Amino acid sequence: MASVVARVTFFAISMVLLSSFASATDFVVGDDKGWTLDYNYTHWAQDKVFVVGDTLVFKYNNNSHNVLKVNQTSFKECNPSDPVGSYQTGYDQIPLQTPGKKWYICGIGKHCAEHQMKFAINVLDHAPAPAPTSSSTSLLSSLAAVAAASLIALAAIFA
Numbered sequence: 001m002a003s004v005v006a007r008v009t010f011f012a013i014s015m016v017l018l019s020s021f022a023s024a025t026d027f028v029v030g031d032d033k034g035w036t037l038d039y040n041y042t043h044w045a046q047d048k049v050f051v052v053g054d055t056l057v058f059k060y061n062n063n064s065h066n067v068l069k070v071n072q073t074s075f076k077e078c079n080p081s082d083p084v085g086s087y088q089t090g091y092d093q094i095p096l097q098t099p100g101k102k103w104y105i106c107g108i109g110k111h112c113a114e115h116q117m118k119f120a121i122n123v124l125d126h127a128p129a130p131a132p133t134s135s136s137t138s139l140l141s142s143l144a145a146v147a148a149a150s151l152i153a154l155a156a157i158f159a
């Protein structure tokens with residue numbers, strides 16, 4: 001009995017510790033709108049935190065649009081020639097593998113220059129550390145909750 005409880009406790013503590021690490025995020029570009037004309041992607045991106053390991057997902061009709069990864073100069077000029085990366089499946093999942101600035105545009109017609117199909121992001125190496133006191137406090141309180149639950153389980157079993 002006791003060893004079962006110990007195992008349950010160990011499992012619960014492991015889950016709490018694991019969940020305290022942020023997991024990778026899939027960002028659907030433009031959310032419900034997807035990758036399309038006249039949506040402000042600069043606005044969409046500006047409050048988001050991108051971290052290495054996250055993925056950008058572009059959803060669009062591939063008859064109308066594509067996705068080009070370009071450098072800063074080509075981004076400013078909306079220049080689709082010779083991009084760093086090119087995607088056209090209509091459901092492109094682009095993993096963010098390195099930190100730093102990344103620039104994306106649509107290479108069709110004037111979608112970049114006149115229809116806002118462009119945005120830049122900065123990819124961080126690691127998720128920003130939450131305020132140390134609050135995170136360690138919440139971890140401690142989670143562990144305390146696990147310990148309390150285990151004691152209750154023990155009490156129930158031996159009652």
Ligand SMILES: *[C@@H]1O[C@H](CO)[C@@H](O)[C@H](O)[C@H]1NC(C)=O
Pocket residue numbers: 040042043046116
């Ligand atoms: C798009 O959003 C950005 C950031 O909020 C803003 O600075 C910019 O003026 C907007 N562009 C348009 C065309 O509304």
Ligand SMILES: *[C@@H]1O[C@H](CO)[C@@H](O)[C@H](O)[C@H]1NC(C)=O
Pocket residue numbers: 071072073074081082083
């Ligand atoms: C940006 O990309 C364009 C097109 O490939 C290239 O001509 C240009 O030299 C690049 N600029 C920089 C600063 O890398």
Ligand SMILES: *[C@@H]1O[C@H](CO)[C@@H](O)[C@H](O)[C@H]1NC(C)=O
Pocket residue numbers: 062063088089090
């Ligand atoms: C464009 O989308 C269609 C429908 O989803 C798909 O069958 C086709 O393979 C795509 N084209 C390319 C070049 O990926």
Ligand SMILES: [Cu+2]
Pocket residue numbers: 036037064065066106107108111117
């Ligand atoms: Cu387009």
